[in-house]
Amino acid sequence: MQNDKLKSLLETVWTPFGLIAGLAVVSLFVQLMGTGTVQSFWTEILIRIILVTGFYIFIGNSGVFAFGHAAFACVGGYVAAWLSMDAMFKQIMLTGLPGWVQSAHVAPWLAVFAAMAAAAVAALVVGAVIVRLSDIAASIATFAFLLVVNRIYSNWDSVTGGAAPLTNIPSLGGIWASFVFMAGALVIAWLFQQSRFGLMLRASRDDEVAAMATGISVYRMRLVAFVLSGAVMGCGGAVYSFFLGILTADVFYMSLTFLLLVMLVVGGAESLTGVVVGVVAVSCVSEVLRLGEEGVALPNGDMLALPLGMQQILLGIFMVFVLINRADGITRGSELPLPKAFRKPQSIVSGERKTAS
Numbered sequence: 001m002q003n004d005k006l007k008s009l010l011e012t013v014w015t016p017f018g019l020i021a022g023l024a025v026v027s028l029f030v031q032l033m034g035t036g037t038v039q040s041f042w043t044e045i046l047i048r049i050i051l052v053t054g055f056y057i058f059i060g061n062s063g064v065f066a067f068g069h070a071a072f073a074c075v076g077g078y079v080a081a082w083l084s085m086d087a088m089f090k091q092i093m094l095t096g097l098p099g100w101v102q103s104a105h106v107a108p109w110l111a112v113f114a115a116m117a118a119a120a121v122a123a124l125v126v127g128a129v130i131v132r133l134s135d136i137a138a139s140i141a142t143f144a145f146l147l148v149v150n151r152i153y154s155n156w157d158s159v160t161g162g163a164a165p166l167t168n169i170p171s172l173g174g175i176w177a178s179f180v181f182m183a184g185a186l187v188i189a190w191l192f193q194q195s196r197f198g199l200m201l202r203a204s205r206d207d208e209v210a211a212m213a214t215g216i217s218v219y220r221m222r223l224v225a226f227v228l229s230g231a232v233m234g235c236g237g238a239v240y241s242f243f244l245g246i247l248t249a250d251v252f253y254m255s256l257t258f259l260l261l262v263m264l265v266v267g268g269a270e271s272l273t274g275v276v277v278g279v280v281a282v283s284c285v286s287e288v289l290r291l292g293e294e295g296v297a298l299p300n301g302d303m304l305a306l307p308l309g310m311q312q313i314l315l316g317i318f319m320v321f322v323l324i325n326r327a328d329g330i331t332r333g334s335e336l337p338l339p340k341a342f343r344k345p346q347s348i349v350s351g352e353r354k355t356a357s
Contacts, residue, residue, distance in 0.1 A: 012194070014336060014338045015273060016189075019186060019273065019276050020186060020187075024179065027176065030042040030175065031175050039175060042175060043175050044243065045283050046178040046179055046182045047243055048259075048260070048263065048283060049185070049186070049275060050178075050181060050232065050239060051236035051237075051260050052260050052264050052278065053185040053186060053188075053232055053272075053275050054069055054073070054185070054230070054231075055260055056229075056269065056274075056275050057188075057229035058222075058228075060274075061192070061193065061201045061202050062204070062222050062225055063205035064135050064222070065139045065261075066142040067146060068144070068145040068146035068149075069142070070233070070256050070257045071122075071145055071148075072231075072233035073119075073234065073252045074150070074237060074251075075118055075122050075234060076116065076118065076234025076235060076236070076237035076238045076241075077238055077241035077252060078247065079114055079115040079118040079234070080108070080111040080112055080241055081169050081241050081247050082097060083110075083114055084169065084170050085166070085168055086105065086168050094159060095158050096156070097158075108173075111238060112235055115235065115238035116232075117231070117234075119231055119233055119234025119237070120231035120234065123226055123227045123229070123230025127226035127227060130226070131219055131226055132219060146253070149249075150249050150252075154248075154250070160249065161248075164248075165246045165248045166246065169242060169246065170242065171243075172242035172243070178239055178243065181236075181239050184235075185236070188228070190272055192228055197224050197225070200216045201218075201221040201225055203216060204221060204222075263278040263279045265323065265329060266318075267331060268328055268329030268330060268331035268333050269328075269333075270328065270329075271334055272335065273331050273334065274333070281330065282315070282318075282319075285315065285318055286311065289314050289315065290311055292306040292311075293305060
């Protein structure tokens with residue numbers, strides 16, 4: 001009996017901790033054996049996992065595609081930058097900021113939590129209206145929100161610097177700093193997925209009419225997921241701004257939105273395992289295409305390179321190829337399987353039935 005309970009518990013927690021353990025092993029290998037370029041590439045993958053997890057919390061559980069979640073990453077990135085940058089720089093360059101923000105100079109890790117809170121508040125205000133809309137209307141509204149945020153942040157010179165990039169953003173740390181926040185994002189997503197809120201939201205995703213008939217408030221469940229996903233996106237935006245060390249509003253705009261959605265869809269929008277698989281697969285393909293655009297030197301001195309812009313085109317073709325063969329993504333909505341040694345044995349009754357059949 002004790003072994004059965006232990007195996008049941010292991011089955012419940014295997015997906016998040018199995019994924020985190022696997023990513024930890026790769027992170028350790030990259031840190032010990034990888035070059036600076038490889039370490040930067042892997043760190044960016046970890047940050048992308050945070051961002052795609054933010055998309056997954058809402059899209060994967062509700063079934064409503066949201067195209068504007070990168071706006072919450074933008075909010076989080078700027079809040080983290082404002083709070084952690086040098087006070088003298090802000091007083092000279094960002095005169096529109098409140099006085100207490102201009103004088104603030106907090107540790108980067110603390111700024112990440114502040115960014116999460118700010119993004120969650122923004123998601124609550126916006127989501128209170130958006131999640132009332134139908135699926136298609138909500139998707140269009142989130143995209144409009146992304147456009148509005150980008151225009152405001154790109155032109156509010158005294159607060160965001162406008163088109164000029166913000167510099168002097170401190171570093172959060174190396175691979176392991178990003179890894180910690182990535183692991184936290186996966187755990188948050190899994191806890192929500194296993195909670196009654198997540199279960200009710202997925203029930204409304206599968207059959208909204210039946211869910212409402214049983215007393216489930218679809219609006220409330222979607223709003224909870226929208227706010228939580230906004231907070232995770234704010235975390236990803238903050239960590240990403242510290243990773244880049246330089247920030248403009250266009251960092252969190254169309255290119256990033258397209259890339260994150262491709263990762264989610266390719267991996268499998270209905271599973272947390274699909275988030276990790278999609279990010280790693282698309283990131284590797286995208287990096288190969290980027291190197292292809294840079295070109296390879298041939299022995300005769302000529303350069304063999306893909307035409308500029310082919311990265312996005314071929315990335316789209318890759319997504320179509322995956323979806324033609326696996327409409328539900330690479331993982332097909334399945335989570336990380338538990339190793340056979342830890343699975344609960346089949347009952348004798350089920351075994352007898354199989355034998356009889």
